[in-house]
Amino acid sequence: MSKLIAECPVCHGELKICALKCADCGLELRNDFKLSEFDLLSEEDYKFLICFLKNKGSLKSLQEEMGISYPYAKKKLDTLLVNLGLAEPEENIFTIPEEIEMDNLYFDKNSVKASEIIKKKLKENGGRVTVYTLRGLPCEVWANSDGNSFSSNKLPSNVTFTYDLFDAVVDLLVSQNGHARKGNGRNYKFGEPECDETTVVGALAKAWGRKKGESVIDPVFVIASILDWADIARNTSGELVLTASYRSKLK
Helix, strand or coil: CCCCCCECCCCCCECCEEEEECCCCCCEEEEEECCCCCCCCCHHHHHHHHHHHHCCCCHHHHHHHHCCCHHHHHHHHHHHHHHCCCCCCCCCECCCCCCCCCCCCCCCCCCCCHHHHHHHHHHHCCCEEEEECCCCCEEEEEECCCCCEEEECCCECCCCEECHHHHHHHHHHHHCCCEEECCCCCCCCCCCHHHCCCEHHHHHHHHCCCCCCCCCCCCHHHHHHHHHHCCCEEEECCEEEECHHHHHHHC
16 A cells, blocks of 8 residues: 655645545545645654654664764754644744844834734834744744844744735735635745745745745744734634734724
């Protein structure tokens, strides 16, 4: 029996399970069945997971069996947890500043743009807030001194995150009747089914000027948490949904 695959070998699109068949009586059930995070693991990650479980979570025993160093084993475990949705990526994170400079943080108090609302709320909170991810993990967010960008201890330090990214996400939500799938930029490239322009991660990639076929970063878990904190969009499992209060401001 062949191993289940999650990616089309021809166009690399997402594969879905459309039928289940009983081996005994031949009964068939047809529907679109969702693949789990385990089904989406690469062959390398899958073998690492099996070895990790076989060795009852002992990295020392795993190192000996796989012939790898402890730092490499630890890095592989961290990557596996992220790919399974059990941890957030924390590589190349910002250092939280002790003081926040807000002299250049201007906003239009009458604007209904998401960027202006978030800048206003940040300034009201001294330029720094703690928001919470869907899994309840704390995430520090603060305004940068340039007045145009923000940072977080959960975001990579080599990328500039500007406030207009929130506007790009809201524009997507409005164009799709208030709903948008978050997507997956960790395992898919821009333009692929889980990272196309109908997803939040795809909208962010487009805002950064990424071209189809290029790799993207995936800061959606932070962006979604901030939009939820600002009462602009609800951060739900798998998608963002505009709040009723924000919809009323758009009328």
